């Protein structure tokens with residue numbers, strides 16, 4: 001029987017690239033996102049390659065998540081890999097200028113949404129047992145501070161810690177958990193973060209070589225197909241052209 005990957009945020013960026021990569025590797029797919037039209041297009045694109053079940057889903061809605069998981073058709077019920085990828089950054093400005101609703105939206109999506117999906121799928125992942133994998137998409141922002149990352153970075157620090165804590169409780173079940181933490185990667189991420197500012201997005205990714213969505217999809221597949229006795233706890237991936245910088249120091253004028 002084909003292995004099933006359950007991918008959230010499959011309508012764009014990493015999630016979409018993961019759908020293409022896992023399909024190519026012979027997995028069946030459950031694909032989630034809020035934008036139905038994009039899910040339909042992706043389903044059509046993959047129709048000749050693998051079996052796909054699409055769910056229009058807002059991960060913030062726990063009832064909808066539970067409903068989607070309990071309504072999975074037979075061939076998709078036994079999930080082998082959960083790719084907890086849906087997420088976003090908002091309010092790309094200092095904390096003191098951020099709108100409170102943007103903070104709530106990031107927490108609701110990156111934290112509450114991720115735990116909603118995890119909680120709903122844990123029983124099937126435990127049933128799958130040896131080799132089952134949860135890949136939680138964190139970020140370098142979950143480990144390294146930088147200006148303007150406030151609640152986004154904190155939400156990704158939650159992803160890291162939740163991944164570690166899950167590992168403790170899942171010991172003995174065979175289910176693996178990884179915090180996959182990318183650095184700068186060209187997707188719609190910056191478009192969302194800047195409220196649709198295409199010029200800002202283009203400016204960020206031009207004149208350097210960011211990671212691509214495909215680069216991260218490749219890491220997801222690598223983690224999910226390692227021999228069952230190996231667990232990567234955290235995988236932080238930056239492009240070669242990104243690194244840390246000096247500490248900022250406030251000085252007298």
Ligand SMILES: NC(=O)c1ccc[n+]([C@@H]2O[C@H](COP(=O)([O-])OP(=O)(O)OC[C@H]3O[C@@H](n4cnc5c(N)ncnc54)[C@H](OP(=O)(O)O)[C@@H]3O)[C@@H](O)[C@H]2O)c1
Pocket residue numbers: 008009010011012013014015032033034035057058059060085086087088089109113137138139140181182183184185186187188189190192
């Ligand atoms: N790009 C980067 O530089 C970078 C670096 C580190 C980490 N990340 C993380 O990588 C993940 C994927 O981001 P990306 O770069 O691929 O950005 P993206 O192109 O904007 O994709 C984000 C995906 O998340 C989905 N999503 C957002 N809110 C959702 C909700 N409430 N319910 C369901 N789905 C939702 C979106 O689908 P719908 O809008 O259709 O719902 C979309 O498919 C995020 O967790 C992000 O924080 C990105």
